[in-house]
Amino acid sequence: MLLTTRLLAVLALVLCATGAPSTISPHVVHESRSNVPRGWAPVRRAEPTMILPLRVGLVQSNLEHLEDFVMDVSHPESSHYGKHWSAAKVAQTFRPTKESADTVRAWLVESGVDPTSVRVSAGGGWLKADVTVEQAESLLGTEYHVYQFGEDDSRVHVACHEKYHLPEHVAKHVDIVTPTLHFDVKPKLGAPQEVALDKRDGVSSDVSAHAVGQPGFGVSFPKTTGTIGTIFNELENCDEQIVPDCLRVLYSFEYIPFATDKNSIAIVEYTPQAYLPGDLDLFFGNFSPSQVGQRPVLESIDGGYDQTEYEGFGENGESDLDLQYSMSLVGPKQTVTLYQAGDLYEGASFGNLLDALDASYCTFEGGDNPEFDATYPDPYGVGYEGPEDCGTVTPAYVMSTSYSYDEVELTPAYEQRQCAEYAKLGLMGTTILYSSGDYGVAGNGGICLDSEGYESYDGTVFNPSFPGTCPYVTSVGATQVNPGASVYEPESACEQVIYSGGGFSNVFAMPSYQKAAVEHYMATYPPSYSDGTYNTSGTSRAYPDIAANGANYVVAIDGEFSLVYGTSCSSPVSASIFSAINDARLTIGKGPIGFINPTIYTPLFMEAFNDITTGNNPGCNTNGFSAEPGWDPVTGVGTPNFAKLVGLWLALP
Template identity: 30%
Template structure:
């Protein structure tokens, strides 16, 4: 017989209320930012080759991290960029303002609120947030970072370069943010094997100026190209002759700026630059040469570089050798920025945009995670949307890349040369019959495994693929972005690096091409026009402005590499520029 008890009813009611309260309490606790479920965001299968673990970091050491957020409107920005770079569009050349580009780059408000709540729950306030809101910099002790990102840091050193870094092999983020966070940099992003520019200039031993045979230095008006061959050193005056670049541009200097990315620790010796110009371009007034060095987000102080980098001198000389009227700014990058994140964000935050940006290094595409590649390529697209031409080398070492192993399961592609909005530049040399051919040791080129083939090159690349048929089938991505776009001389060139010297490599080629673009911009400014900016649709629609290079290849991986051929090819692109022809189409 069931007996009703009022006291029992009260006890049951209290227990039910208590249980419900505890349930709500636990629900609130475990739905708070501190207890939000985490998911692994990036995990390395192995520590990159050459790095060995040597210990643990001090838990109180401060670590700087950058969170990159997805910008959901990049597709719309690309659509707008395609309009303003379309020769037949009414808005051709009407590049966007800083504010307009930032509006496209801004993450969604929901993502921003969720991220803010998570960081606040951990007592973290971003040290900096860029104007677009898609890059946040955090600083915290190592032990706090380990808790926040559910990871464990170690100290690694590279056996060849002796570079020491604090890294983890994996990290986690909240599940609610996993799709919106592109990277937390550089927790699991190891730098390339060498801390120096990967597409490095090749420099012979310096010849003391007292022993230099000046009779072999040819001025422009004495330059006899028929006497130049593969073993010759070529001076800037001969290159001006080769590419139909006038010594006197016939237009006034403008405030157009060429930005050169310096290697970490790199400086520029102004005396070397002055000696170079005096030696090879004596008509240039040195008092009007404009060269500046600035630090980007932790880069070495311009007044106190860790070394005077001969390589940086060479890269500046290649630009000024073609476009001495240009204002050149060398930006020193921080040592923890191997994938250009801080450098590009530094440029995007500038109120006035440089018309040419020259990225002097490349890394192997396969060594960078896809989110990082897409984020950096999108940053480059934002620069081009503001009217900047971003120039980079195709890389050295042929299809095998810098390491160029004897055999490969896949050809190597170079980043950021594979980004669709970079102007990727390959290297040529002068052959024994006085024609230009691909520079075998400095002719990187091929196809991206991450970036699809852009529409501006579809026709010419597909034509090339038909020509080579099944050659190297399975070793490269036939649907990928083809590079380089163009080429220019990358053989031995006379320079000054604490004395007369010679240099060569695709990094130097990119510098020469940056100078070509800068000089063309001077002519556009003289006509009241804006900068060339996103130049790809223009040059692919006017291939006659380039000398087609049909000889040579880029050997690597135990193969002869891709062959040069008529039309675009994966060694020399569209060919080498003819300045006078380019003037006709701009």
């Protein structure tokens, strides 16, 4: 007995001397993934001495009440409708507890991490510590590998294998740990010359390839059938060419703004995507002469600027489209702000945008999230070297983004944390629109999932998109004027060049506001697919929420007019219409409409949308879903009728 006591005492001394954890609890799997994004494969174990910028995202307070909070200010029957929160109230309500920060810090320090290197973010949501791969593997019970994209040895990433673990007593305080399972981590290298550079004047292939705006890299972009020599610009030709006047007739959209000094609308772009000034003037000269010479107001985020070093449809098509149509539809009196995110070298992603909009989202002092989101100051010494924007941008009342990933390309924890941030912006009165995707029930590029959840061109399982599946954004699908039909006749789901993205999330639960509408569709028009084809649980988030025309847009690109297709068209057009509704409310002293989904799913508002009842969104060797009376997973509740909607919204508090 005495010997046992002595041994325990010696063991305790050894544990203290070696810095082993004093609080012992079993390790549990915190996050896992069954596959890696298409094109990536492990090539070797990561070097044990490589430095990783470890970031621990703390569990935010009150997230279990998030939907209740949002519904309280967004549902038209709530007594608090339109009483949006201040940024300070949002930050205070969701700030992680001191207990969470203390628990995670203690775990890191007791596990051997230098206590002087552990820092807390300005918003209190993250802990940061630079650790070696060897330390990270010990902390998280995992292995780190270097992954390579195809045969390109300049496009490599470091990520852990399959899953990582946390002590059980720590796990309940943690949302997410990075870098772990995501595929845009950038390990710290030595000198800038160690970075693999391509031939584009020193642009890092490894870095620039991960910007959301990089052509052909994992996100959705508009499509084109090429240039056109003749512009019709007549209403009788809207089935062949969509111009601003076609949209005004389709959606009963005639409005002169009065509260332009109070109202705000923003279009989000990610470098290298950029508009060309000459393209704006070419477009305005044909469709809105008074706006020739007018430009969006640039709000630079992390070194974002109007780059002209690289031109072509892949670099200019998205921005030219978004700005030409949003600016012409809101008219010359209403300023359109351009949120241009990222420099040409590091680029940017959705998290960089959210950092700039909300200081509490930033990962640490100055803002930085090294997974999926670019790091500033530029660690390679070739790009933007100012501090990363963190809470520097006042969110516009309406924001439109025409970029998307496939849900499976990211991890649920990453998506859920980001989705919660969109909810906070809704609480503050911002309407956030995202395009739903251009490949029907398939993912970007027409890729589907196999039975094990891997992306595969031979897959037959539907592949939903993100952020459109986040229940706190408004997802916008696409319609068309049918060939040979008049602009005054009903549209159908888009089936020219692109198909409206839609379906059911594999990550997010169904929000209460759409439950009745989705249940009606499933009961009245049940899809005839097996359980393994899509998420048939009946409890998952369904999308899109609304739709607008997405075919045959006349867009000036690189000095010529092209026909353009995509939900990239639908989102900025819808944003322009909702911005005008905000103007009307602001004119009579009311506030912005904010998060619109709880309102548009009410029976009264659903009747104010043009119901789309024909067409499908094929993909994955199926016809996809069908557009039917009421809400459907092709065109949502339908296309906006401005004349009806503005009256209904003016009647709300």
